[in-house]
Amino acid sequence: MPRQRGTGAAVSAPATAPAPASAPPRRWWLLLPTPAGTPFTFGYTVLLAVTSVLAAVAGPHLMHAVYQGSSTDVAHLLRAPSVVLPASALWIAGGVLSPYALAFVLVLTALERRVGGAYAAGVFLAGHVLATLATEVPVGLAVLFGHLPGSSLHRLDYGISFGVAASVGALAGLLNPWLRVPLLALVTGLLLDALLAFADPMTDWGHLIALAIGVASWPLLRRRVRPEKSRAAH
Template sequence: MERTARAASTPTPEPLPAGDVAALLDGVPRQRGPVAALAPDTSRTVLQLRLPRPLPRRLLPTPTGTPVTFTYTAILALTSLFASWASPGLRYALYQDSSTDVAHLLRTPVFVLLASALWIAGGLLSPYALAFVLVLTALERRIGGARAILVFLAGHVLATLATEVPVGLAVLAGHLPDTSLHRLDYGISFGVAASIGALSGLLAPWLRWPLLALVGYSLVTDLIAFQDPMTNWGHLISLGIGTGLWPLVRRWRRERLQALPVAVPAAP
């Protein structure tokens, strides 16, 4: 609540000396959370009010506020720009070498699972590019960078395996041709979908359910269109993985809030 001071009818008193002001500050009740900070290497407690960041700075990654998302975004921007400038043959070769198809997963699973997450299918203009920036930034601010990446990788890896393993089994059973072992599969969309699902569990209900309804409707619509059913199923699976992580991300959120610094009284 904003407070205002009314001028008294008595004459304005003389300013207090600096030492008296410091003594008065020692009587101010301690505040919890990010509104109070202790100045290092001094004998006085300094109460520092942290004003809310401007909205664009809170939505977008910054080197100091969300370093993990900022670094990952920079890498994705570089790879996307390189792909847009490279020749079609080179671009296809890079995508193929990074593809998480069955053949690559059998030979170099760790490499392709990581390399495939360095590209954006559709480039910087893809809706998943914007979703990545906004969702990962919000998630990192709430649970930390390392944990946000764990959520992203959980969706990316588990949804990839959930869609590619059945392809391999279908080829072994003779239901699909051998060429299905080399289908092109790369991008960040599985990780983004899982991050959206996880982030929704940290939002207020009035925002959580409309977000899930909108994203779920979009993914189901893509699946009904049947243009790329394996990828579309992967998006729904990864969204489900993210929502399944609600208890974990909520616990991480509580731990992060409890770890915020608390001001202590000044030494006499």
């Protein structure tokens, strides 16, 4: 450093104030599925969008027949379980504007970013299949023993809501406690309120069972959580 003549004291260059740290960018797109980051959710979302468009443009009589053919009621489960179980998950009850459609996109995207597509798909399918069987098998037994009429074997049952409920339960276990507890409390409260309304008790029980299936997956999924940096890279 040059010295100032006549004082013998060293002159330091004025210190520059550190630049204020910029806030990390808000990656809102991580809330939405992408082909590279969340291929399972992205592909399934595209498929549901296509079937929703078909349901919107097709006539009501045709769609009623399609829904009947995709229904996971007892009669169909006895005849062709390998057909109706996947077919029933191709449709969104209430359409693409249903709350379950939005929940599907946000929850499955968040879950897949944390544990990968295979485990996210496994949770969704476990909720869909096991909750369906847990609600329809008692109906079949009740009809067999004369507690319900035979028409109960043909109740219309389709949609993605059981898989979504299981995914919500699974995702809650991967969140911080201050997010986990309110989320579970809110979702459980909504499901219990629907059950107490007794409008569709079998389906409402199925939602609670699916939520419990998701919660039961916590020990497995917590060992599969991706590092934060790996998730952000997508």
